[in-house]
Amino acid sequence: KPPQDDVAGPSARHKTTQVMVGNVAVGGGAPIVVQSMTNTDTADIDGTVAQIAALARAGSELVRITVDRDEAAAAVPHIRDGLRKRGITTPLIGDFHYIGHKLLTDYPACAEALDKYRINPGNVGFKNKRDTQFADIIEIANKNDKPVRIGANWGSLDQELLTKLMDENTASPNPRDARAVTREAMVQSALLSAARAQELGMPKNKMILSAKVSAVQDLIAVYQDLAARSDYAIHLGLTEAGMGSKGIVASSAALGILLQDGIGDTIRISLTPEPGGDRTLEVQVAQELLQTMGFRTFVPLVAACPGCGRTTSTTFQELARSIQDFIRDEMPGWKTLYPGVEELNVAVMGCIVNGPGESKHANIGISLPGTGEAPAAPVFVDGKKFRTLRGPGIAADFKALVIDYIDQ
Numbered sequence: 060k061p062p063q064d065d066v067a068g069p070s071a072r073h074k075t076t077q078v079m080v081g082n083v084a085v086g087g088g089a090p091i092v093v094q095s096m097t098n099t100d101t102a103d104i105d106g107t108v109a110q111i112a113a114l115a116r117a118g119s120e121l122v123r124i125t126v127d128r129d130e131a132a133a134a135v136p137h138i139r140d141g142l143r144k145r146g147i148t149t150p151l152i153g154d155f156h157y158i159g160h161k162l163l164t165d166y167p168a169c170a171e172a173l174d175k176y177r178i179n180p181g182n183v184g185f186k187n188k189r190d191t192q193f194a195d196i197i198e199i200a201n202k203n204d205k206p207v208r209i210g211a212n213w214g215s216l217d218q219e220l221l222t223k224l225m226d227e228n229t230a231s232p233n234p235r236d237a238r239a240v241t242r243e244a245m246v247q248s249a250l251l252s253a254a255r256a257q258e259l260g261m262p263k264n265k266m267i268l269s270a271k272v273s274a275v276q277d278l279i280a281v282y283q284d285l286a287a288r289s290d291y292a293i294h295l296g297l298t299e300a301g302m303g304s305k306g307i308v309a310s311s312a313a314l315g316i317l318l319q320d321g322i323g324d325t326i327r328i329s330l331t332p333e334p335g336g337d338r339t340l341e342v343q344v345a346q347e348l349l350q351t352m353g354f355r356t357f358v359p360l361v362a363a364c365p366g367c368g369r370t371t372s373t374t375f376q377e378l379a380r381s382i383q384d385f386i387r388d389e390m391p392g393w394k395t396l397y398p399g400v401e402e403l404n405v406a407v408m409g410c411i412v413n414g415p416g417e418s419k420h421a422n423i424g425i426s427l428p429g430t431g432e433a434p435a436a437p438v439f440v441d442g443k444k445f446r447t448l449r450g451p452g453i454a455a456d457f458k459a460l461v462i463d464y465i466d467q
């Protein structure tokens with residue numbers, strides 16, 4: 060093997076304590092887990108079951124649902140049953156704020172049906188009158204043998220803790236800037252709550268921590284600090300990432316840097332959906348982030364050139380799109396279908412400039428004819444020219460070759 064210094068790649072994974080969430084391992088060297096969250100009213104059983112099913116089908120390995128009131132807590136066991144009837148076993152996480160202790164106490168079937176409880180230490184704190192609320196949730200989790208996520212959030216940070224740190228900072232001879240103190244409060248909020256949960260008898264392998272912030276640089280600093288100061292399993296996410304490309308870019312930038320640093324055992328890409336938009340986009344983006352960085356493979360990768368003035372027709376864009384859609388929609392679970400095929404790269408290129416070269420790097424690739432080139436599309440398989448496609452059926456012929464390649 061070449062010396063490690065010569066190999067481009069991420070830092071060694073930050074060592075964390077593994078937590079089982081239902082049947083999914085998080086941390087302790089397990090593959091980085093993709094998770095997502097519903098935006099249905101949890102009291103709407105059918106709507107929530109349908110959305111969880113869609114997220115699970117898209118590849119979400121954990122799904123979080125909000126449990127905000129009695130009707131939602133009462134619905135949770137029925138949601139679980141509805142999923143079972145569809146053969147969906149994806150672990151469910153209950154997202155609790157303010158009254159989680161009460162809902163979990165009043166609805167034991169809800170506490171039983173969930174695979175993990177998310178606690179926000181900003182609104183169910185400790186060291187004050189809310190201590191019993193936090194303790195109640197931990198006690199119920201312990202009794203049901205369920206893990207928790209202690210999820211601090213910039214938008215709902217423990218104000219008592221923040222005020223204390225701000226006061227100490229003001230009195231300090233070398234005060235830090237207010238943002239740095241807020242970051243410290245985020246980290247402390249998560250760590251102090253975890254320590255309190257341990258005092259209450261919760262083992263480390265039942266806790267996952269998160270400290271979500273909406274600003275990329277702050278998020279990176281907070282998580283680097285959290286990882287440096289503990290070995291709890293870590294849930295990564297940029298909160299309030301936003302809509303469309305802004306949300307995708309901000310999340311990918313922040314999470315990409317942390318993942319490259321070896322930090323993060325499970326990720327959620329929090330995207331604000333377009334009105335009527337597809338909730339599963341956040342799962343797709345999370346998978347693509349992990350895959351493009353080389354951490355996991357979910358679907359075969361399609362490399363396509365951007366196209367330019369040398370691209371002769373719309374055939375190129377149409378083929379790239381149709382191959383991408385075909386692979387995503389018709390080959391989910393392809394590694395189960397084709398055991399032993401760990402990775403597959405497909406190239407769809409627009410002309411001779413980069414076409415043959417890029418296609419040779421892929422498992423299977425096609426170089427379409429550009430301006431002034433003969434109307435022929437060479438196909439390369441495992442680095443060698445395999446066949447030349449011609450005529451109006453190039454797209455269908457290439458798709459058939461991709462299927463044949465995988466079958467073989």
Ligand code: SF4
Nearest residue numbers: 364366367409410412
């Ligand atoms: Fe343009 Fe050819 Fe490069 Fe594609 S491979 S971007 S068509 S020059």
